[in-house]
Amino acid sequence: MLLAASCVGCAVALVSLVAYLTVQSNMYQQFDDSLIHRAAAAVKSTPVIAQFREVPSAVLVSSDIEIGLLQANGELIRPSNGTPPPAGSDELAVATGAASYSLRTDDATGMRVVALPSGNGQALVLAQSLEPTRRTLSDLSLVLFLFGGAGIIVAAVAGTAVARAGLRPVERLTSATERVARTMDLRPIPVTGDDELSRLTHSFNTMLSAVAEAQERQRQLVADAGHELRTPLTSLRTNLELLLAASRVGARPLSERDRVDMEADIRGQLDELTQLIGDLVELARGSEPRTENERVDMVEVVERALDRARRRAGDSTFDVSLQPWVLTGDPAVLERAVLNLLDNAVKFSPPGTTVGVQLRPLGDGTAVVEVADAGPGIAEEDLPKVFDRFYRSSEARTLPGSGLGLAIVKQAAERHGGAVYAGQSSAGGALLTIRLPGVPG
Template sequence: MSLLRKAHRVGATTAQWRRAELPPDRERFTLRARIGVLAALVAAAMVCLVSAAAFLVVQQNLTSSLDETLLQRAEAAAQTDLGNPELLATISPAVLGAADLRIALLYQTGLAVSSDDSSMPPYGDPEIAVARGKGSQTGRTEVLNGVPYRVVAVQAGPGRALVIAQQLDTVRRVVTRMGTALPLVGLGGVILAALAGVAVARTGLRPVQRLNAATERVATTGDLRPIPVSGSDELARLTVSFNAMLGGLAASREQQRRLVADAGHELRTPLTSLRTNLELLAAADRPDAPDLPPEDRTELLADVRAQVEELTHLVGDLVELARDDAPTMTTEALELGEVVERALARVKRRAGDVTFDVHLTRWILDGDASALERAVLNLLDNAVKWSPPGGTVRLSMIPISPEWVVVEVADSGAGIAAEDLPHVFDRFYRADTSRTMPGSGLGLSIVAQAAARHGGEVRAGRAPEGGALLSLALPGRHVDATGSP
């Protein structure tokens, strides 16, 4: 099983474990249901407030209207013969009952005169105060024999007042019906609000559901296809961001797949050759085997050492390139010329009869010394490999602006073909003419990686000397002989 399949299986298992650890109530009570409940609660609160306000306003308006009507009747009656006690006593109680009224003349002493005891309205100190000339009483509620009445009083001559009362049963009936209707209407509004909230949540959360489905699909199947985007709202932008993440993940997976495939291809040849040589050496050591000539044994051992060294370099290059997935590095202020000199010293020890034409300058930058030294070393190794015996490798540091310097490495070999120039910094890329040469095709890709980490870039071309010209551009600042920028 490949590493990618193992990673997919681990991701699926992790996603299933995370889903399993959610409480059952949390899974059943979805966000859509929570939005619907929230909408219902808000609607219920608004219905309660509106119903209470409507109830109080209607009750107050009905009571005020009844008070106004009673006052008008009382003032009109006080200006007629009803203000005469003798005439008031002759009014039939049936007439007053038909009008749903109780009328009486109240004297300042507290004595009240009415046509009948059944027509006597409730009264008290406020009405006696009106009889004494202390103003009109606009209306109040008084209970008589368990029945609420609305009572008003107006002056009907010196020392007396006309008191009129009417039952509140009409107002109470209206208020009762209203108190019954408002909760029913409010309940319907709450139900409609809950349904509307669920419908709106279902429509609004559809992109979120697609994102959720895509996340589960990625976790279970590793399918990194992008999600269709519709609209331009926040959820659409979230979908675009998620698609960008999926694209980056797909690119990373493809990069890993290519790295594993290419590494396997590059490792197969030296491993096969190493195994063959070791098997030949082991077979030669058997008692019944013919003697192996010393020169052949020496050649086989030299091949084994060369293959082990090649494998060592290849593994080192793979480890260096693997850091591209987590490009963390320790930066410090560096003098680039010193880094280049250390790399040059290492190359000279194994360069043979190749000579170097070196032109350095002082340049300060913030970076990783080991990564930059490895990059320059790979450029020089590549130039030495392609230079003919007795050839010359030119190494130059050329400031092209106050903020940029170019490290150029030119060899005196055959140069790079035009069709190979765009690919020389790709991983494991090897031109047809270099298939038989030692190397893994990773050295220049490490140079490109180091340049990218330091905010620089790499280029390949043809040198004036006729060979290949590889350039590494890096930011920084130039310093003079005194060390000042």
């Protein structure tokens, strides 16, 4: 509001000043031109002094001028009923021939005085009051001041209205952000219009949606993790309670076979918990901002993953076909993703079968890492869900695992600008694929 009023005030003041000075200059110029024209017309007929003294006073009053003949000796001849015009050294210089003409303002009387030569040794002097012109300029200055002030007031009022209307969406957005910070209520903010603030509100709503989605994923992860942890912890607690109960005085001791089975069961449950916690940590690390990436040779990544997978593959073997492919990324993350695919294939493949591993470019700027097993395969209804966190098909529930391995694969692929797919292999088992952008090595 202050800015608008100040700008309008400066503009009005500047325009008013320029207008006043222009009108003042034009009015004074017209006044002088008219006075000089009258004097020149009077000079054309050199007046006879006797007749000059007899000029009717009504003519002088109606024309609002004072007239006189100034002699070289300083004598001023005027009409008998008229008022003598101011005459000084400037007019005397014209009468004596020292100056061709004179034009001045007499400060004492407030009159404009012009003197023109009128024959030898005399000058015709005309004077006219500046009061009407000054009064007109005074009225003009008053009008400009009043209308300028009114314009500033109108500008201030309009600026206030515009500022309030413009800041109202900002106030709503500010209130909404304060509400979110205070209550963690992530509901979208209503949007009206299509101006910059509306687009800002749209962007803020998009951010709220992303935060709400992340919050929901976090809540779901915690719920799923709690659910998955409950089963091994419950079994572990049961076995420990049985061992403690059997060790009490007077309790029936466990047979050696039962004790060995319980200890093996406890070790298996601890391994399962360790794997689950490790997978959760891996997923949490995958959500962190990217570190500086490096050049990654996918052939080396797959070969390192194969070396680790062979050590725990038992009787399973790998049929490997690798073509050069290079991309920019995190080799450790990609190696973990490929290893998870290999471990998953070994887990579901019958002993003594072969797992197919391929790395091949597709010719569109991407390459795929395909892992095919000879297991029971994936049901059609499970294909869209196998990469979800903690999702395990009915066949997988009887096998060890946390349900996070393939979720880690998906996260690694998306982190590198790729995607994951699940399908059926030619041998009837599962075919899991990572698709990554890059260039041939």
